[in-house]
Amino acid sequence: MTIATSIASHRDALRATRIAAHELRGGLSGDPEALIVGMTDQWSPKQMSECLAYVKNELGNPELIGMMDPVLFVNGHLPTTQGVALMGWEKEPIDTGVVQPSLNARSKPKKAGKIIANEYGKFAKEFKDSSLVLFAGGTVLDDDWVDQMKIFDSAFARRAGWMFRRITKLVEASMAKKGKNIVGYVEDIIDQLAKHELRNVIGGASFQRQLDSAYEFTQDGVKKNSCNGLMLGSDEYRFQTSWGFGSHLYSSIDVTSVRASSYVSEMNGKKASQAYKEELGLTDEDIETHFGTQAFANTYHLLALEDDEGTMYPFVSLAPPPLDGVLLAIPSSKMRERMTLHICKQSGQDILDSVKPTIERCTQGIDKVAGAMIFECCNRVYNIGDKITEENDLIADALGGKDTPYIGFGTGGEFSIKPLVHVANSSIHALAFGK
């Protein structure tokens, strides 16, 4: 089996695609049977469609899946934030299939989850081992989303709690139909897969820095609000996933009142934003300066849920200065009116320290790794900047060398099947396969 990867950077999407496709072809003996396509987030759907058409035409119309994200990386090259990354493979022993529910997965996540679970369940039965890699639509919000959220601090929201929650759910449903909202809906999709006891599932969400669109790719072209899966099955190869995040425990904070969905109105018995800033030692100016360019997502302090075994599940929090509350990226099904969250600090070194153990866990029991896929939160990449090249080296070492092909996405949400929650933020999720 031959697997090849390529990456190219250029301001012109089509030119970057041409270079990447040319280099990928050089690494393969024939046309690839399946292809993963990653594009960075600055191009229009029309430009991306042209690129996909070029790739399909040039590489023999393989099964195709992928998404756009701010950062892409492959083995043996510097990562890019302005380019195209490809991973293609040919011949046995891995069989592939693509599942693409034709509905708005954001507004009908359970239905999408059932379709994917059924398709993947049937596929998995035909092989000794298998894996499912999901590419889902990421967070999309209006430009004035912070102003829109001010209603959560209104007297009506305070006094008419249950009615406000009902209205909020209707508003969220309407947003989802229009292709907006955060990536928490994926939890419902993965729940369906977990219910069917399907394993080795990982994936990531598409993401655009401006938060105004997010696109996924399939054989049919550029998609929006979709969740598509690449199914991998083999009788010879093993598949294994793992996840991890880097941080050190700092303190804890109590959620004492939740107004709606993931909007926390009180923490430590005080106004949530006040308690949050006190506990983390932040000012409004700090938040504006450090997190204002990334939708106020606090990438340095993660708020983590802990399960009975002491495993932490990290989530990003957002405390835009105009709001009295704090937004948590915890899936709404896991939110409780009262709960304790651990505050973890995530430094650049913590991020680098978490890479090797995570990758090594997913290669355990695999003698020779044939390939890997990595989904890493773009928040981690914001923090480590160009040290991502060191991270790339650590990944290559853990996979057995720079020649082991892998493709990585700096995602806006990453997930795999885990005991307590399936979606976590600021984490790295990996899939390795081999003999």
Next chain:
Amino acid sequence: MSVQNQQMDPISHITEQLQNICALPGVEAALVYRQDAAVISSLTSNSNSRNLAETLLWLKSTVLTAARDIMRSNLRKSIHEVFDKGVLLYPLGVFGLLAVIAEPEANLGLLMIEVRRKAAQIVEGVLYNDYCN
């Protein structure tokens, strides 16, 4: 040498990379200096930025010292905040220096990834001897 760097004279190659850098979100200007602070090529993006001229002036007065520091101490990069703008300086091997001026709102973490890549591509595509003497 990768496919992208083939068949291009060094100046065109540098300009091409500077055009790529200026197309990145948040970049206001990009310049390539020789070690003796002579400008080889420069490009600004279309932003109507305040203080760009002052930042360029600061860069002109600083770049020689910065280049010496970077070369002498073998630094991988140097980051400055000038008039609210981020200024990234990356060494181009023994040949010179790449300077990128970014808007205050630019995400420097992401910018650094691509600028490092472009710096490597400039080095790869340029014959040192053409400019070192």
